[in-house]
Amino acid sequence: MEDEVFTNISGKPISLDCQSHSSFCREFTVSSPKVSIGKVTVYTCSVWLVAYAVFFFTQNTAVLSSAILVTLVGMMLHIHFVKIDHESLLVIGSLGIQVSSSYASGRESTTFIEMSKIKDIVINEAIYMHQIIYYLCILLKDPSDENTVSSVVPLFQSSKPRLNCLVKVYKSCQEVLSKCK
């Protein structure tokens, strides 16, 4: 299944893992690349160089220690709240859809949406910075009116895969959804 190579919208390679537990239960996991050592080094070095420059003029050692603290805390916050390693979509026919994203630190945040609230899953277009991108999203029903869409839940927000990957996920999601209706 993984012979195809997918990229995200900025051209970085990502991997898509489709697991089919049964005909009405499928799981899709999109993994983004790990944090590169080079990037970490560049950020750390730049913070420390700035701190050293300040230290050179002020001769205050507190600047250096605070720079170390800032880099450590910044890294922790980054892996705990910003950097998402895997994003997975678990579609269980007639029960619901579970969207979960696991952060680099191991923290997981999970959202479950019931099938009775879901109208459909579609691929949408959006203007992002100076380009047009495609994204997969879940359309939620308005509780008062069955035919209107009350809100949209975008999927794979951090990894942002390209259209070929989305189409693959979309087709197998629709297979599951159509079976259960």
Place this chain on the structure above:
Amino acid sequence: MVLKVFFPQCCNRADSGLLVGRWIPGHDSAVVLAVIHYPFIPGQVKQYIQQMQAQSQVELSVLGSWSLPKEGQESMESFLRDLSTIFPKGRWLQISRQMGKMGFTCHIVNRDQSKICTEEEEERVIFVHYDQRKVMLSQLHPAQSGIHEPQSDAPSELRQMFQTVAHSEPLFFLDRYDDGPLKSTHWQSEGREASIIVELLKQASVPLCLLVSWLLSVWTWICNLCVYPVRFLSTKLSTCIQLSYRTEHMTTLSSPNPAATHTHFMRKANILVSFMVDVALGMLLISWLYRDNRITVVANTLVPAADHVAKELDKLLQWLMGAPAGLKMNRALDQVLGRFFLYHIHLWISYIHLMSPFIERILWYGGLSACLGLTFALSLLSDMVALLTFHIYCFYVYGARLYCLKIYGLSSLWRLFRGKKWNVLRQRVDSCSYDLDQLFIGTLLFTILLFLLPTTALYYLVFTLLRLVVVLFQGILHLSVDFINSFPLFAMGLRICRPYRLAGTHYHMDTTVCLSV
């Protein structure tokens, strides 16, 4: 349709027996709540289930059988099938599991057609494993149900499942140490989850609540006795306002009937936690304040500080009486106003010096109010600041009154100047023909007032700014008091420590999907 079976994780390794649970009406799903083990007498099982049903108001039934054969034990296929005749029900689940193998096997016996389902239908079964403890303790967002109920919409499947587990609490009280005829497995079967401290607190809270409510009733009776001036004063002093606020809190807390809804419970818990934090902070303040004679130090610095403020005000008035910022004021009025305010400061200083021997004692007793909480100490501080800067308030009132009078006079004389007047009956400006004398006097007065305006305006401006500084300080104090009073600490703590207790509109749950063969 796909059949959904919600299966508790704790029963994964349970011994063979009967599955007790509930078919969710309107949906094709079953919630398994517990497993009752062999050997049992069917009559006792039926009686037990009826008893549980009466206690929990949940339609419980025997869903089917569960078999997990140990090594050397042969499977009891035929026996299990026979069981379905003892407990008549529309559908009979036959779930079995092999030791050391992944996955479950499920057969559905449909009683109506009295035949085992075909192979194709059998595959359409989903097992959802749930953590019974977390599901039982989680509180679904009540706002959602408030929207749903008026529309007479059937509650969704998962909501029903959560409610079923939450309501069947009495079922989970039977543990393995009970000597009764039945043995069952569920999340508490290793012994009931409880803590001695919590149970003791629960026992102690009832008399405590009674005592507190009695004290509160006495207190409110005293408050109602208060005559007019005291009541007027109590609306002005922030300590009294804080006191009434806390009284209201304590009445909510000490009401003997337990919280009905989740929101009500959360409100109570938040109030309790914020009250405790408040008292703890107050105790910290006391332990800091009453050590090393800090009260005396504070009292000794307070009088010189008041003196210093008075001296600075004196200097400011002298500056205003000269030519402030190069402005040329009306000298006579300037002198009169300046002397008046100087005399006022003099009065104030003598008042402070008269008070100075008692200040230490007042501070000592005032500091004790921190026992009731930091908020009381802060409101008392705010009141003391208000009392100590009373002269600034007076200056502001005099300045504002004078300025207001002058503006009124100027506006009515300006109308006279234009040959108009204010018609009180019709609430509008009418034209009017004045006599020559009236016009002459009016215009003269208008000119005088206009030329005196800058002097008054300057005094008004300076004293308003001074007053603003005091109000700003008091505002910060009140803000911190309100923050301590109303910060939802309990909800924050739950959010961090047990996020499943506050599940939102989107259900958070760990779904492990095991597949039927």
